Amino acid sequence: MDISSILQGGYQHPLSRSWQGRRALTKSMLMYPIFITDDPEARVEIPSLPGQCRWGVNKLEGFLGPLVKKGLKSVILFGVPLNCQKDGRGTPADDLTGPVILAIKKIKELFPSVYIACDVCLCEYTDHGHCGLLHDDGTINTGPSVERIAEVAVNYAKAGAHCVAPSDMMDGRIKAIKRGLIDAGLGNKCTLMSYSAKFASALYGPFRDAAGSAPSFGDRKCYQLPPTAKGLARRAIQRDATEGADIIMVKPALPYLDIISDAASIAPDHPLACYQVSGEFAMVHAGAKAGVYDLRTMAFETVESMVRAGATLILSYFTPEFLDWLEL
Numbered sequence: 001m002d003i004s005s006i007l008q009g010g011y012q013h014p015l016s017r018s019w020q021g022r023r024a025l026t027k028s029m030l031m032y033p034i035f036i037t038d039d040p041e042a043r044v045e046i047p048s049l050p051g052q053c054r055w056g057v058n059k060l061e062g063f064l065g066p067l068v069k070k071g072l073k074s075v076i077l078f079g080v081p082l083n084c085q086k087d088g089r090g091t092p093a094d095d096l097t098g099p100v101i102l103a104i105k106k107i108k109e110l111f112p113s114v115y116i117a118c119d120v121c122l123c124e125y126t127d128h129g130h131c132g133l134l135h136d137d138g139t140i141n142t143g144p145s146v147e148r149i150a151e152v153a154v155n156y157a158k159a160g161a162h163c164v165a166p167s168d169m170m171d172g173r174i175k176a177i178k179r180g181l182i183d184a185g186l187g188n189k190c191t192l193m194s195y196s197a198k199f200a201s202a203l204y205g206p207f208r209d210a211a212g213s214a215p216s217f218g219d220r221k222c223y224q225l226p227p228t229a230k231g232l233a234r235r236a237i238q239r240d241a242t243e244g245a246d247i248i249m250v251k252p253a254l255p256y257l258d259i260i261s262d263a264a265s266i267a268p269d270h271p272l273a274c275y276q277v278s279g280e281f282a283m284v285h286a287g288a289k290a291g292v293y294d295l296r297t298m299a300f301e302t303v304e305s306m307v308r309a310g311a312t313l314i315l316s317y318f319t320p321e322f323l324d325w326l327e328l
């Protein structure tokens, strides 16, 4: 089967079907990013992300149960391995006994209605903290990086993930992952959500504290997009749509509303996601704490601006609050 022939990966689940239409903000448009660590009993607060914790798999029932009751529809999992041997190729990423694969299975068993996406990247699992494999001189080695990232994505899909979401920004990974899913018989069973336009932003700081994924040297400017690069973002969105992405994502969200709007016109027939990242969430909280505005009003204003720009799916740490605030 050819890559461009596969559409069913994007609507195999009732929730991913709902993302194929456009509407006002509802609970089903929110995807909650959660951090899973390898101590099964962990519940460790993340100081820079108010109200967010690193969770062990044995705590997921107590954590997610009340949210599912309030209408939580989907989560995106980030692995935070603290007790594993990291190496140059991110071997622990798809360890069958690692936190992500265990959490996929646990959440499926406990909450079969919850749609499970997995962030796919190597930075949490490599000893150098970069998102791909490196040459000896420290630059990205694209071919083997793409191969490894596709392997991890397919292994998450095999473990039962409804959606795999590569955030590494290596050229060619969307095509390779789609090919890998098709070859594994999962092309029509797993959604491929591409972090297509991921900018090298100052807003990822709290996430890097949470996930322990700051690079040990250098930065990510050679693979994440320069904040001024509207043209590159448009080309990346176009390319990923052509390479077989089922959902396009823009990240961060608030400083890049123009890119969200561009994506909506470049790929009008795809669901469009945006990620209100850790630094955006922390900013909304900090402003509210300083008395600049009301937290709830500002949370709505930011997320509704993303919907207005064209987003149909929003990854947000405010998801638990929105489940209280929204009727539907």
Ligand SMILES: NCC(=O)CCC(=O)O
Pocket (backbone or CB within 6 Å): 119, 121, 167, 203, 204, 205, 206, 207, 208, 276, 277, 278, 279
């Ligand atoms: N792949 C995830 C990130 O790089 C950061 C997200 C955030 O700052 O919330």
Ligand SMILES: [Zn+2]
Pocket (backbone or CB within 6 Å): 121, 122, 123, 124, 130, 131, 167, 168
């Ligand atoms: Zn990464």
Ligand SMILES: [Zn+2]
Pocket (backbone or CB within 6 Å): 121, 123, 167, 168
């Ligand atoms: Zn990342």
